[in-house]
Every structure is written in C-alpha cells, then in structure tokens.
Amino acid sequence: EAQVTQNPRYLITVTGKKLTVTCSQNMNHEYMSWYRQDPGLGLRQIYYSMNVEVTDKGDVPEGYKVSRKEKRNFPLILESPSPNQTSLYFCASTHSGRAIYEQYFGPGTRLTVT
C-alpha cells in the first residue's frame, strides 16, 4: 500500500531533550516536506527536500533540523525542544522534485513539550 508513515504518533517530552520524528514513504517520491499545524495559524511549512541531500527552509524552520540521506526517509530533528514547539506535525511527499503536484500526508505526530 502506497503511504507516508510517521513515528511516533504521539510524544510527550520535556524541554531540552533531543528528539527525532521519523517520516518514510514507499512511493519513490522525490519531494518531501514537513508542516506543523497550530490552532489559528493553520498549516505551515518547516522544511522541505527536493531530493536526496537537497533540503531547504520553509516558513518556520527555527528550532528544527532535517536530513535527507535516503530518498524514502526525511526525519525531523528537534535538538532542544521548547514548549512553543508543541504542535501537530505532518510529513508530506509528492512524486515530482518540485512542489507543484499533489502532496500526500502522513498520519501526523502530536508533540507536547512540557
């Protein structure tokens, strides 16, 4: 089944404790992206990647890192999480190397930082 998977789905952590949210897709998609969704602010892009070893900042990259060592995986790293990073996170992918076509979303990761 073609899908985007994320792990963990739910995470409660404390300020400053490094964490990684994994994202994997089995559709051989070139483009992958991370979004966060907050009430009143909607969905905003954090980082994106147009191919292996090619990443760039989105609208809200502060406090986040990403890597794209393999085509299928695009992990989101929070080196020192803070409470303002409490949010619902979504990974998305599309077959093109550019973001002009349909993007398919993973199931989401609900992160709480205390």
Next chain:
Amino acid sequence: QKEVEQNSGPLSVPEGAIASLNCTYSDRVSQSFFWYRQYSGKSPELIMSIYSNGDKEDGRFTAQLNKASQYVSLLIRDSQPSDSATYLCAVIFQGAQKLVFGQGTRLTINP
C-alpha cells in the same frame, strides 16, 4: 491580508443538499490548487486538484477555478454526514516549493 483565505464557518448543510466551499487567493502567479479534507485530529486527505481554469468533476465533488477572479471553489453534491469535516484550500504559487493553506472551512452535514 492572508495569501489564501477561506470562510472558517461553520457551514451547515442538510443531508442531500449541495455544499459550496469557497477560497480566494492573493495576487500572485499561481499554478496549482488543491482541496483537502481533514477530520478532527487526522491528516489532510487530498480530494481534488485543479491546474487550469474551469470545472473538474470527480464523483460527487466538483472543483471550479477562476484565475482572473483569484477564486477556487469546491462543490459537494448529495452531501452525506460523512462529509462533515474541515476543508482546506491550498495553493502553490509559482516559484514556491510549498503548499500555502487557507484556515479551513468547517462543514457540518445535518441528517
């Protein structure tokens, strides 16, 4: 002014009627338009994509795009209670590498 705007609703429609959802976007060159459905706590699910002016139909859903008026809409015919969700309009502006989302319209279909 936000780049992509939707009426947040809630929009209440009786079962079997047509639900009409609207979205306007800013005066930038745009190339791709999408409608996503999102149930509470779930991920956005792609319903429709439209790239050129006119109508595009897929089952009970019709997307309409009017680039001159900077307007994209989604019609849902024969609305069902299972259509109750938040509908997100998203635009990709030329040269950008991201979806720009509206705030979403919460739709309720009343049995």
